[in-house]
Amino acid sequence: MIEINNISKAFNGKAVLKGISAQFQKGETNLIIGGSGTGKSVLLKCMIGLVKPDQGNVLYNGRNFYNCDKETQQSIRREMGVLFQGGALFDSKTVEENVRFPLDMLTAQSAEEKRERVAFCLQRVGLEAAAKRMPSEISGGMKKRVGIARAIVMNPAYLFCDEPNSGLDPLTSVKIDELIKEITEEYQITTIIITHDMNSVMEIGQNIMFLYQGDKLWEGINSEITKTTVPELKEFLFSNKLLREMQE
Template sequence: MIQVKDLHKGFNGQEVLKGIDYQFERGKTNLIIGQSGSGKSVFLKCMLGLFKPDQGAIEYDGKPYSNFSDEEQRELRTEIGMLFQGGALFDSMTVEENVMFPLRMFTNQKRGEMRDRVHEVLERVNLEGNDTKMPSEISGGMQKRVAIARAIVNKPKYLFCDEPNSGLDPQTATVIDNLIQQLTHENEITTVVITHDMNSVLEIGERIAFLKDGLLAWKGTKEDIFHTQDKTVTDFVYSSNLFKKVREAQLKGH
């Protein structure tokens, strides 16, 4: 679980995050949505420790990050998996080497043990037999699954996903969404997903935080979002044709 308390962050005298309180639940897919410039990326970087908040606290399982010793910060980094926008695979490394990278960085495992773990996670994301291929030799959807395998190879407690469906076709995006949710449930991970993809909201939005102008404007589930009367939220989500069609189908069903 990650608890955010009264989080403020600004740059050059301009406040970007203006006092956010929120709790990211363990074993659930926690989505952060909002327009460009709403503060989503800054929020994520604060949680990752890349930005130091001006005010407030971020607690990992009840302990404020600001109180972590250097050793505890290093330990936390081993417990975090990160799925970057676009995948961010190393072009010069094979699939196996890409997935093995966090094990080499953060563990003292022998190579045989690392290879066993790599093969285990590649099988879990349905990529067995692709170990020796280079990223350029596989599809975009397969590259994203390699990136997911790399993000979970160290058995993280926390998984952060930055626009995981960027550049993918709708069918492949749904596969990636469902894989993230399955892994979250199977391993009881606290998963945080930043997304602009309204299909992701429909597929895996177990908990949704909607940011606007640096504030938490709304929170709820994918079911709640269809019934909210909050105009700020409805103006945003119903700009998506997908949401309009689903909403119309729901109304006809009643």
């Protein structure tokens, strides 16, 4: 479980996050939604240690990320898998080298152990046949799958995905969502996903947090979201034509 308590962050005197608290359970796909510039990415960065919050704390299974010894912080970091927006693959490495990268950097595993783990993860995302290909030779959806394989190669307890569907067609988006949800349930990962994608909200939103100008205005599950009475959330949701028609 990840717990965030009263997270605040300002840049140049402008408050971007205003005391956000929440809990994210393991085995669930937790979504952070909201319009552009509402603080979603900054919140994610505060959670993974890329931006230090001005206030508040982040607990990983009870361990306080910003107030613990170096070894504990290091071991929490090793339990995180991150799927960056755009995939962030190394263009000069093959698919399997990309997936192996965290094992090369962070473990003392033998070549054989790494080979087996990489093969397992590539097989899990359905890419075993693409192991020797270069990122430039595969599609956008396949690149996301490589990113997912790399994010899970260290067997993470926590998985962070920043807009995993960006740039994908609707069908591929659905497949990527399903894959993330399956992996989350199968390995009991605490998964946090930033998304703009209404289909993701409706299909995999087991716990959804809506941010608006740095405040959390709503949280709940997908089956409840369209019944919201929060005006800012209604406006956000029903700017989507399909959802508007569903409500009418």
